[in-house]
Amino acid sequence: METNVKPALGGMAVYGFVLAVAGAVLDFYSGYLIATQPGMAVNDMGVAVSQQSSASSAWGIGLAALGAALLVAGALIVMPFGRLRMRAFGILMISFGIIMVLIGASMYSGATPMTQGSSLSGLGMLAVGALMMINGGLMQRHQAVM
Numbered sequence: 540m541e542t543n544v545k546p547a548l549g550g551m552a553v554y555g556f557v558l559a560v561a562g563a564v565l566d567f568y569s570g571y572l573i574a575t576q577p578g579m580a581v582n583d584m585g586v587a588v589s590q591q592s593s594a595s596s597a598w599g600i601g602l603a604a605l606g607a608a609l610l611v612a613g614a615l616i617v618m619p620f621g622r623l624r625m626r627a628f629g630i631l632m633i634s635f636g637i638i639m640v641l642i643g644a645s646m647y648s649g650a651t652p653m654t655q656g657s658s659l660s661g662l663g664m665l666a667v668g669a670l671m672m673i674n675g676g677l678m679q680r681h682q683a684v685m
Contacts, residue, residue: 551625551678552616555632558674559613562639562667566606569660573652574599595652602642609635625678632675639668 573595612635615621616628643664646657 551674552622552628554674555616555628555671555678556613558632558667558671559609559616559635562635562664562671563606563609563613565639565660565663565667566602566609569646569664570599570602570606572660573602576652598651605635605638605642629675629678632671632678634675636668636671636673636675639664639671641668643668 576595612628612631616632621628642651643661643666645651645661646664647661649657651657
């Protein structure tokens with residue numbers, strides 16, 4: 540097995556790492572905002588009280604899990620293990636990008652249980668997700684040349 544990697548592939552791996560870290564930071568931040576925001580409920584006496592909803596908790600945990608997966612994938616991309624498997628990591632980056640774009644669109648449109656900072660976080664996820672898809676496509680293209 541030859542461990543000779545072209546310099547362009549090293550650049551793609553570094554860009555993939557930076558995008559994975561940026562996406563993970565956005566996921567952790569958005570997950571934190573969603574999970575910690577209080578929801579409003581009405582008690583038996585008709586008084587509005589603060590209550591954590593299960594949908595907010597699920598979104599927060601899901602975004603934190605996506606952020607953790609992005610950090611692991613980003614770390615593996617820059618290692619020799621990942622650089623020799625750029626095609627597989629390109630597909631993974633495209634998949635993460637699609638997920639980030641879908642979540643970003645739902646955050647921007649208000650479909651998530653997030654009230655504070657949803658449009659800014661949504662736009663950030665849209666941008667990072669689109670860049671992940673482009674980077675993943677370039678990773679696959681360079682792999683085909685090897």
